[in-house]
Amino acid sequence: xxxxxxxxxxxxxxxxxxxxxxxxxxxxxxxxxxxxxxxxxxxxxxxxxxxxxxxxxxxxxxxxxxxxxxxxxxxxxxxxxxxxxxxxxxxxxxxxxxxxxxxxxxxxxxxxxxxxxxxxxxxxxxxxxxxxxxxxxxxxxxxxxxxxxxxxxxxxxxxxxxxxxxxxxxxxxxxxxxxxxxxxxxxxxxxxxxxxxxxxxxxxxxxxxxxxxxxxxxxxxxxxxxxxxxxxxxxxxxxxxxxxxxxxxxxxxxxxxxxxxxxxxxxxxxxxxxxxxxxxxxxxxxxxxxxxxxxxxxxxxxxxxxxxxxxxxxxxxxxxxxxxxxxxxxxxxxxxxxxxxxxxxxxxxxxxxxxx
Amino acid sequence: xxxxxxxxxxxxxxxxxxxxxxxxxxxxxxxxxxxxxxxxxxxxxxxxxxxxxxxxxxxxxxxxxxxxxxxxxxxxxxxxxxxxxxxxxxxxxxxxxxxxxxxxxxxxxxxxxxxxxxxxxxxxxxxxxxxxxxxxxxxxxxxxxxxxxxxxxxxxxxxxxxxxxxxxxxxxxxxxxxxxxxxxxxxxxxxxxxxxxxxxxxxxxxxxxxxxxxxxxxxxxxxxxxxxxxxxxxxxxxxxxxxxxxxxxxxxxxxxxxxxxxxxxxxxxxxxxxxxxxxxxxxxxxxxxxxxxxxxxxxxxxxxxxxxxxxxxxxxxxxxxxxxxxxxxxxxxxxxxxxxxxxxxxxxxxxxxxxx
Ligand SMILES: CC(C)[C@H](C(=O)O)[C@@H](O)C(=O)O
Ligand SMILES: CC(C)[C@H](C(=O)O)[C@@H](O)C(=O)O
Numbered sequence: 001x002x003x004x005x006x007x008x009x010x011x012x013x014x015x016x017x018x019x020x021x022x023x024x025x026x027x028x029x030x031x032x033x034x035x036x037x038x039x040x041x042x043x044x045x046x047x048x049x050x051x052x053x054x055x056x057x058x059x060x061x062x063x064x065x066x067x068x069x070x071x072x073x074x075x076x077x078x079x080x081x082x083x084x085x086x087x088x089x090x091x092x093x094x095x096x097x098x099x100x101x102x103x104x105x106x107x108x109x110x111x112x113x114x115x116x117x118x119x120x121x122x123x124x125x126x127x128x129x130x131x132x133x134x135x136x137x138x139x140x141x142x143x144x145x146x147x148x149x150x151x152x153x154x155x156x157x158x159x160x161x162x163x164x165x166x167x168x169x170x171x172x173x174x175x176x177x178x179x180x181x182x183x184x185x186x187x188x189x190x191x192x193x194x195x196x197x198x199x200x201x202x203x204x205x206x207x208x209x210x211x212x213x214x215x216x217x218x219x220x221x222x223x224x225x226x227x228x229x230x231x232x233x234x235x236x237x238x239x240x241x242x243x244x245x246x247x248x249x250x251x252x253x254x255x256x257x258x259x260x261x262x263x264x265x266x267x268x269x270x271x272x273x274x275x276x277x278x279x280x281x282x283x284x285x286x287x288x289x290x291x292x293x294x295x296x297x298x299x300x301x302x303x304x305x306x307x308x309x310x311x312x313x314x315x316x317x318x319x320x321x322x323x324x325x326x327x328x329x330x331x332x333x334x335x336x337x338x339x340x341x342x343x344x345x346x347x348x349x350x351x352x353x354x355x356x
Numbered sequence: 357x358x359x360x361x362x363x364x365x366x367x368x369x370x371x372x373x374x375x376x377x378x379x380x381x382x383x384x385x386x387x388x389x390x391x392x393x394x395x396x397x398x399x400x401x402x403x404x405x406x407x408x409x410x411x412x413x414x415x416x417x418x419x420x421x422x423x424x425x426x427x428x429x430x431x432x433x434x435x436x437x438x439x440x441x442x443x444x445x446x447x448x449x450x451x452x453x454x455x456x457x458x459x460x461x462x463x464x465x466x467x468x469x470x471x472x473x474x475x476x477x478x479x480x481x482x483x484x485x486x487x488x489x490x491x492x493x494x495x496x497x498x499x500x501x502x503x504x505x506x507x508x509x510x511x512x513x514x515x516x517x518x519x520x521x522x523x524x525x526x527x528x529x530x531x532x533x534x535x536x537x538x539x540x541x542x543x544x545x546x547x548x549x550x551x552x553x554x555x556x557x558x559x560x561x562x563x564x565x566x567x568x569x570x571x572x573x574x575x576x577x578x579x580x581x582x583x584x585x586x587x588x589x590x591x592x593x594x595x596x597x598x599x600x601x602x603x604x605x606x607x608x609x610x611x612x613x614x615x616x617x618x619x620x621x622x623x624x625x626x627x628x629x630x631x632x633x634x635x636x637x638x639x640x641x642x643x644x645x646x647x648x649x650x651x652x653x654x655x656x657x658x659x660x661x662x663x664x665x666x667x668x669x670x671x672x673x674x675x676x677x678x679x680x681x682x683x684x685x686x687x688x689x690x691x692x693x694x695x696x697x698x699x700x701x702x703x704x705x706x707x708x709x710x711x712x
Contacts (some may be wrong), residue, residue, distance in 0.1 A: 090549045111447055125476040141497075141517060146552035154521030161497060161517060165510030191600070193446045196502035200513035207408040217649035226608040227616075229471050230586065231476050244547075260583075 003036040009060065012046040012089060013282025014292035014345075015073025021294035021349030022071060022301045028353050029305065029314050040067065044096065045075025045089035045282075051067035055092030055096035061099055069159050070100070070275040071301060074282035091280075102267035103167070103277050104174045105135040105246060106303075108346055109233075109253040109263060114326050115322035119258030121233075126256055132182070133235040133253055134175040135246025137267055139167045140197070142243045159218055163197045163242065168204040174268070175240035176212040182237055184215045189225045189249065201242060222249070227251055254279050261293035261334040264300035266307055274308045277301040286333075290344045293332035295322055298352055321355035359392040360427030360665055363423035365416065368445060368639025370648035370701075371429025375556055377525040377650035377705030378427060378657045384675060385670050396423065400452065401431025401445035401638075411448030414708040417455055419645040426456070426631040427657060430638035432485065445638075454494050458623035458631050459523070460530045461491040461602065462659070465589075465609040465619060466598065470682050474691055477589075488538070489609055490531040491602025491622055495523045498599045519598065521554045524560040530624070531596035532568040536595055537659070539690055540571045544595035545581045557598060578605070580664050610635050617649035617690040620656035630664045632656040642689075646700045649688035651678055654708055677711035 006026070010019040019317055024037060030037045042060035049055050053077070064235065072239050075089035081349045085091060096102070105172060111119070111129040119126045144160030172188070179186040188205045190198035202219055209217045220228065228235060233256050255264050263279040278296030286292055299322060306315035333342040343351075362382070366375040381394060386393045398416035405411050411431070420426050431445035441447060452458070467475070467485040475482045500516030528544070535542040544561045548556035558575055565573045576584065578601045584591060585605065589612050597605060610616050619635040634652030642648055655678060656670075661670035686707055692698040 020390075040419045085549075085555070088549065094362040094550070120481040121477050141515075142550055148552050151520055154525075155556055155559075156518065156520050157519040157551075157552050157553040158500075159497075159551045161515040162512065164507060164512050169510075189470075193441075193444065193516045194450070195497055196504050197513040197515050199441070200504065203511075210512075223603045226582070226604045227476065227611040230608060230611040231614075245604075247547075247579045248601075250610065251579040252586060255583040257587040258587075299656055 001034065001036050001049070003038055004069070005040065005067040007064045007070040008039050008041045009044040009045050009064070009070060010041070010073040011075040011282060012077050013074055013284045013287040015282055016076070017288070017290060017292050017345050018069065018278065018294040019073045019172060020298040021345060022297040024349055025298050025318060025353055025356065026301050028356055029318065033311065033314050044072065044092045045163065045289060046077050046080045048092060049080055049087055049089065055087065056090050056095040056099075061096070064096065064100060064136045066133055069273065069304045071297075071304065072184050072275055072277035074278065074280065076282045077284040097267060099181065100273070100275065101138065101153065101269040103136060103138045104268040105137040105249040105265070105277060106178070106266040106268065107133040107135060107254065109133065109257055112259070112262065112323065112326060115259045115262065115335060117255070117337065119256060120254060126233060128234045129256060131180060131233065131248040131253060132238050133246060134171065134178060134238060134240040135250055136167065136171040136242045139163055140243035161195070161197050161244070165200065165204055168201050169208055170270070172205050172208045172240055175238055176215050177210060179215045179238040180212060185237035186215050186217050187220050187236060187239050188217060189220050189222050189223070189239055189245055191217070191222050191245075193221060195243070225249060226252060229256060259335045261332065262295050262299065264303050265297050266300070266303045268307065272308045272310070274304065276304040290345070290346060291333050291342070292345050293334050294345050294349050295332070295352070298322060298349070317356060321352050324355045325351045357390065357392055358567065358671050360425070361396065361423040363420045363426040364395050364397045364421070365400045365426060366397070367400050367431040367638060369430055370380055371431070372673070373633065373644070373646060373701050374650040374704040375427065375429045377701060377708075378653040379507070380705055380712065381674060381709055382656050382657050384712055386675065389670050394478075400428065400448045402433050402436045404448060405436055405439070405443055405445065411443065411445050411454075412451040417452070420452065420456060421639040423627060426661045427653075427660065428514065428631055428633035429653065430634065430636065432638045433541050433640040434549055448534055450498065452501060452631065453623060456629070456631065457493060457494065457625040460496045460527055460624040461493040461606070462489060462534070462622040462624065463489040463606040463610065463619070463635060465489065465613055467613045468615070468618065468679065468682060471613070471615045471618065471691060475612060477612060480590060482553045485589045485612060487589065487592050487609060488534060489602060489606040490527065490534060490594060490596040491606055492523065492527040492598045495519055497597035516592045517551070517553050517600070519556060520554065521560055524557050524706040526626070528561050528564045528596055531594055532564065532571050535571045535594040536568065542571050542573050543576050543581070543592060543595050544573065545576050545578050545595055547578050547599055547601075548575070549577060553598070581592035581605060582608060585612060615691045617688065618651050620652050620657045620659050622656070624663065628664045630660065633661040646702060647689050647698070648701050649690050650701050650705050651708070654678060654705070673712060677708050680711045681707045
């Protein structure tokens with residue numbers, strides 16, 4: 001019997017509640033597919049700060065490294081917002097990305113037909129949106145050198161944005177590979193009219209493109225892309241961009257769908273290892289009430305089945321189960337038109353398992 | 357008779373056509389208000405590259421420096437897109453910003469009631485949107501040191517993002533002053549959970565806030581702001597942010613209104629000097645056809661009257677004239693529901709002058 005080790009890091013806020021439902025779905029998948037999932041829990045983010053004095057304890061890193069894939073809930077909350085940088089929940093997230101070499105963040109923004117009304121955009125603009133933002137996740141201004149010092153006229157702060165050719169090449173290849181399996185249209189987003197790192201980005205992207213003659217590559221400036229995502233999001237198939245631009249554009253793209261509680265993401269290393277997490281945050285305001293939407297986490301589990309375990313059929317089945325529950329009209333509060341009829345986290349999880 | 361010197365830099369593409377209408381409007385204003393506007397034309401962008409071999413000739417800079425304000429059309433076009441960085445039209449724009457110390461970019465995004473349908477967002481989400489993005493324009497990653505060198509594994513590129521306390525303080529003060537005259541709500545946008553420059557930004561903003569107890573200040577992360585602009589743009593009054601984030605968010609905010617051909621901007625130095633330009637680009641595809649929308653340039657002229665010349669009543673009159681022409685149903689192609697009935701650049705300019 002094939003065994004997969006899954007590191008489970010629920011994190012803060014609604015993290016534990018939504019993760020519980022995803023784990024139950026995965027257990028059912030294991031049963032049906034005749035495989036074994038070995039779950040090992042670890043602490044990350046605020047809870048780890050409270051318990052271990054650091055947002056990313058060594059023990060958690062070991063659990064993650066020994067696993068075949070990682071499921072993450074969400075990190076953060078007001079309790080830790082005033083902490084110094086290295087003692088903030090986000091440092092755990094940035095730390096695990098770097099430590100595990102998770103350089104490729106895959107963020108699909110798909111408009112499910114039954115949720116079109118949830119969008120702030122007109123139905124004709126968003127219905128049918130189906131795009132993926134591929135974001136470089138371990139380079140750029142996030143991980144460049146930081147400085148803070150006193151100048152002649154007060155304090156000065158610096159962040160270095162640095163990209164190596166090899167870093168650009170590997171993320172761009174991931175994006176081309178994804179585009180090749182879809183509509184074969186890749187938009188590379190940069191700010192080549194201003195940034196040196198963007199000019200290198202564009203040059204490398206052009207070079208790699210020669211290996212993908214079947215994929216249509218175009219370049220777009222980041223400001224133009226922010227406009228086009230609002231104006232006509234359906235024009236996009238796959239977008240690839242650097243870390244900081246990807247942070248902004250993937251969140252913007254996610255919000256176009258109006259149902260961020262539905263969106264999954266993958267952060268991949270070389271090979272098949274990956275970390276999977278919902279796009280939404282830890283939502284401390286509703287934590288512990290059993291009303292959070294577990295679907296993004298369940299869909300993240302489906303991404304894991306597909307991308308890390310090669311279990312495509314099982315992944316499809318989980319996704320179909322989620323869509324069928326939605327089509328049957330079931331909604332958690334975040335996506336419900338009529339909140340009084342919204343169902344809770346556990347009930348939603350149960351319905352998905354039932355559909356499965 | 358009071359005299360104001362105005363440097364007129366039409367630039368490329370539709371620049372000359374739209375500028376002509378703005379200049380005519382300004383001439384009418386001068387007549388009515390009993391002042392003299394002395395227009396001096398200069399070259400910038402692609403046309404300057406072709407004529408003078410540089411996107412920002414010394415002569416142009418002298419004309420601008422000797423003026424009380426600058427009106428700019430737009431720069432850029434496919435003809436110069438393959439040029440090296442310093443020989444690209446954008447270099448002229450970045451150069452004039454730095455040379456004239458235009459540190460405060462003011463970008464209003466206002467939804468005019470008669471244009472609500474042009475937006476890709478639902479009417480109830482955008483109608484009433486009236487926000488201003490205040491963007492720092494002469495610092496940050498735009499003007500930090502750039503490097504390109506060969507590393508052990510291929511090329512490496514670096515951009516330095518640097519902010520000095522004084523640079524942050526002066527732009528934040530501009531934003532507080534603007535907010536004070538509006539709804540008194542200021543959102544400062546940064547990425548303080550990752551960037552050192554953002555942490556300094558936040559610290560300085562907090563310090564300056566003490567001088568504006570009547571303005572409500574909040575902080576928002578740039579990714580969250582990109583989401584909130586899509587989800588609920590009406591929540592914003594004034595947004596202040598650094599150069600790169602401002603480039604992205606101001607364009608995103610502009611596109612929310614769906615009529616970027618209507619949006620004006622100001623780039624201000626200390627004192628009353630400023631450069632005024634439409635938000636839209638040079639639109640080379642429609643250049644020379646006489647169909648471009650001159651209203652954003654005319655509204656930029658109104659901003660100049662108000663912000664550089666203190667001619668508030670005249671500015672109001674120009675703005676009212678523009679709105680009345682729109683309310684009467686006149687549209688250029690970019691904002692027309694029925695393109696066959698769209699009017700041209702000159703006709704639109706004439707109607708505004710008539711309304712004035
Ligand atoms: C929490 C934060 C550091 C993180 C990022 O900016 O990468 C988050 O916004 C994300 O997109 O995963
Ligand atoms: C042309 C370009 C350099 C410029 C910028 O990025 O500042 C433009 O996008 C703008 O916003 O004025």
